[in-house]
Amino acid sequence: MNNLKTYKLKLIGDFTNVSNVSNSYLQAINYMSEIIYNKHKDIPIKDIKPDNPNKLSKQYYAIIRDKFKLTSQLTQSLFRHLMGTYWSMKSNGNWELAVYKKPTIPICWKRDFNVSNRNGLTIWKNKFTYQSRKIPEGKWKDSKLKLIKGQWYLILTMELKSSELKTEGNVIGVDRGIKNILVATNLSTNKTLYIKGGKLNHKRRCIRQTRSKVASVGTRSAKRLLKRLSGKEKSVTQEMLHLASKKLVTFAQSQNAKTIVMEKLTHYRKKQKSQGKTLNRMKHSWPYAQTGFYIEYKSLDKGMEVQYVNPKDTSRGCPKCGNVSKENRNGLEFCCVSCGYKDNSDRNGSINISMRSVLLRQAKEERASINRLIVAESNL
Numbered sequence: 001m002n003n004l005k006t007y008k009l010k011l012i013g014d015f016t017n018v019s020n021v022s023n024s025y026l027q028a029i030n031y032m033s034e035i036i037y038n039k040h041k042d043i044p045i046k047d048i049k050p051d052n053p054n055k056l057s058k059q060y061y062a063i064i065r066d067k068f069k070l071t072s073q074l075t076q077s078l079f080r081h082l083m084g085t086y087w088s089m090k091s092n093g094n095w096e097l098a099v100y101k102k103p104t105i106p107i108c109w110k111r112d113f114n115v116s117n118r119n120g121l122t123i124w125k126n127k128f129t130y131q132s133r134k135i136p137e138g139k140w141k142d143s144k145l146k147l148i149k150g151q152w153y154l155i156l157t158m159e160l161k162s163s164e165l166k167t168e169g170n171v172i173g174v175d176r177g178i179k180n181i182l183v184a185t186n187l188s189t190n191k192t193l194y195i196k197g198g199k200l201n202h203k204r205r206c207i208r209q210t211r212s213k214v215a216s217v218g219t220r221s222a223k224r225l226l227k228r229l230s231g232k233e234k235s236v237t238q239e240m241l242h243l244a245s246k247k248l249v250t251f252a253q254s255q256n257a258k259t260i261v262m263e264k265l266t267h268y269r270k271k272q273k274s275q276g277k278t279l280n281r282m283k284h285s286w287p288y289a290q291t292g293f294y295i296e297y298k299s300l301d302k303g304m305e306v307q308y309v310n311p312k313d314t315s316r317g318c319p320k321c322g323n324v325s326k327e328n329r330n331g332l333e334f335c336c337v338s339c340g341y342k343d344n345s346d347r348n349g350s351i352n353i354s355m356r357s358v359l360l361r362q363a364k365e366e367r368a369s370i371n372r373l374i375v376a377e378s379n380l
Contacts, residue, residue: 003159003160003161003297003300003301004141004157004158004159004160005157005158005160006155006156006157006158007132007133007135007155007156007158008132008153008154008155008156009121009130009131009132009135009153009154009155009156010130010131010132010151010153011121011123011128011129011130011151011152011153011154012128012129012130012131013126013127013128013129014126015152017124017126018123018124018126018145018152019103021070021074021105021124022103022105022145022147023103024068024069024070025068025070025074025078025103025105026100026101026103027068028064028067028068028070028075028078029078029081029082029100030099030100031064031067031068032056032060032064032078032079032082033082033085033097033098033099033100034097035060036050036051036082036083036086037095037096037097037098040095041095045090045093045094045095048090048095050083050086050087050090051083052083053076053079053080053082053083056079056082056083057075057076057079060079061075061076064078071112071124073107073108073111073112074105074106074107074112077105077106077107077108078106080106081106082098085098086098102146102147103145103146103147104144104145104146104147105144105145105146106142106143106144107123107143107144107145108143109140109143112124113143113154121154123145123154130154135156135158139158139159140156140157140158140159141157141158141159142156142157143155143156143157163300163301163302163303164303165258165300165303165304165305166257166258166303166304166305167258168258169256169257169258169259169304170186170187170188170189170255170256170257170258170259171186171187171188171257171258171259171261171354171357171358172184172185172186172251172252172255172257172259172260172261172354173185173187173261173349173350173351173352173353173354173355173357174248174260174261174262174295174350174353175263175314175315175346175347175349175350175353176262176263176265176288176291176292177197177346178197178201178286179196179197179198179201179332179346180194180195180196180197180332180346181195181196181197181200181240181241181244181291182194182195182244182245182247182248182291183195183344183346183347183349183350184248184251184252184260184350185347185350185351185354186255186257186354187351187354187355187358188255189255191255192347192350193247193248193251194346194347195244195247195248199240200236200237200240200241203236203240204233204236204237207229207232207233207236208233210229211226211229214226214229237287237290238290241287241290241291241294242294244291244294245291245294245295245298246298248260248295249295249298249299249302249304252299252302252304253302253304257304258303258304258305259304259305259306259307259357260295260299260304260305260306260307261306261307261308261309261353261354261356261357262292262295262306262307262308262309262353263308263309263310263311263314263353264308264309264310264311265288265289265292265311292306307357309353309356309357309360310356313352314349314352314353314356315329315345315346315348315349315352316328316329316334317348317352318336318338318339318341318348319341319348319351319352319355320336320339320341321336321338321339321341323336323337323338323339325337325338329345330345331345332344332345332346333345334348
């Protein structure tokens with residue numbers, strides 16, 4: 001099994017040529033975007049059939065190269081980039097003029113840029129140095145130049161071979177939540193990792209309050225500030241979830257884990273009852289899927305499998321007697337009304353998740369052994 005990984009290289013050098021090419025690329029793709037939009041704007045969305053990049057290339061290749069002075073490869077990349085946008089619109093039942101504002105240029109390895117021991121990094125024959133973590137050997141799948149806050153970066157997406165999955169080890173149950181982002185427990189050693197969510201909740205709340213206050217002013221300077229704040233909450237959340245998932249995987253490695261088990265939270269939000277505007281907003285915007293994605297690819301990279309189990313009653317079930325009364329849980333406190341067992345409610349949830357995975361595996365093994373016996377008897 002292979003994984004896709006993204007590496008961001010901070011470029012150092014003279015960007016005069018890169019800036020000129022970026023401006024030409026934006027002008028060219030917006031020029032083509034108007035042509036594609038006007039060609040289909042009077043057609044019902046269900047009947048629209050956007051052109052494929054090869055067809056566009058035959059019609060407009062010479063025009064784009066002559067009018068905007070782009071390289072051959074960059075012109076071909078432009079058609080793919082543009083039609084990817086319009087095909088996405090079509091699949092989402094939408095059709096509007098696509099306007100490109102951010103300088104992001106798709107570039108091709110060994111055509112637009114190259115990396116070698118002799119010449120280092122070259123982009124359109126211009127030499128650059130770069131800062132990045134060590135880039136492993138792998139197959140390059142995608143690459144683009146991107147301007148972020150006045151700094152040019154080369155974004156590389158690579159396909160790397162994953163480590164072989166472990167066949168022996170412990171099972172780590174993980175409970176995901178809001179007050180505690182992650183709580184992981186190893187049943188074999190009874191050790192628990194708590195990653196609290198207070199800091200992330202505080203930062204998200206502060207950003208939202210700031211945006212609300214700025215938006216209420218309505219002046220031109222306020223609008224400029226809102227533009228700078230756009231995406232702030234997303235970037236802060238991503239950074240903290242990356243750190244949380246890395247801590248979890250490191251903990252699992254230290255516990256000699258072969259499997260990390262989490263709840264399958266598909267359609268979780270639809271099943272939640274209304275609990276007030278503030279709490280509803282917090283629950284419905286909490287990135288459960290994103291957290292699971294980060295944990296999954298980091299775990300696979302270390303040879304640990306990720307499994308998902310049914311989340312029903314994991315937070316209020318007693319691991320000692322099996323009682324699932326609603327009265328068992330009171331916030332972060334768990335106390336079984338049947339046997340008196342007490343624990344942190346999130347830790348209790350992680351224990352139940354881990355036990356559920358073990359029981360499912362045992363049931364599969366038993367079914368497999370019974371099937372083998374049936375086959376053996378039928379062959380007698």
